Amino acid sequence: MAILKIAQMGNPVLRRPADLVPIKSIKSPILKKFIDDMIETMREYSGVGLAGPQVHESLQIVVIEAHENPRYPQTPTIPLAILINPAVEPLTDETDEDWEGCLSIPDIRGKVPRYREVRVRAHDREGKELDFSVKDFFARVIQHEHDHLQGILFLDRMKKLDTLTYMAEYQRYWTNQ
Template structure:
């Protein structure tokens, strides 16, 4: 496997809308190898997710995986999930505030309002349909990654710029309070 270069904020690719992937392209050995490399890159960077566009491929594929992640110790675990051509549909008007960071926006976090419950429709890496519901903090992770496919970074969704903080200052001043809010979201939504 190959570790891929992660684009940083300011790179034009991060502001593109990614194109859909055809079933034939998805089945190709080249694209299957790319998916493996995307997952390996996400794991190497300790990310909770990584969109293809973040590694300079403007295609509608994201990888999501949270397994006792050291960058996000408060996030519920999410099994390795590959979403191809994902569509997210909010299932209620309920939202929650999520302190987010991003591998493409190094050393910065900020509060983003996210839908609390979503229907996720996509293909898996082998072209099989996915139709599931995600809730709570997990729903926030899905929204963050799928936003990348439309050229949207979490900083675009921060409604109060005074919440922007470095990771060090987040840990020092905000993490304890945020963990309490996360626990309430997890208790309410189960994830």
């Protein structure tokens, strides 16, 4: 496996809608290796999710996994999920505002409104169809990653920029760590 280079804000790949993955190619060795590399990269950089464009591949692939880590202490656990060509639909009008960060926007946090519950339809890495609903933190992460596939960054979703915070100040003022 390999650690992939992360595209940082300003890289045009982050602003392009990503291409659908042809279902027939999901189980190809190239894609299998790419997904393994995405997982490895997400873990290396303590991300809770990573989308294809963030590693310079304009493909609709998202990997998500969360457990307590230095970037996200006290984070709820999300078991490893691989979502290919995901469609995300809100199941409620209710939104929640909470802190987000992004490996493509290092050392910055901001409060972002997200739907509290969403329905997700996607394919897994075996090509199997998935259809499930998620709430709260998991729903937030999926909306963030799904946005990457549309060329949208979390800054675009902030209602106001007044919570924009550098990591050192975030840790100093906004966590109890």
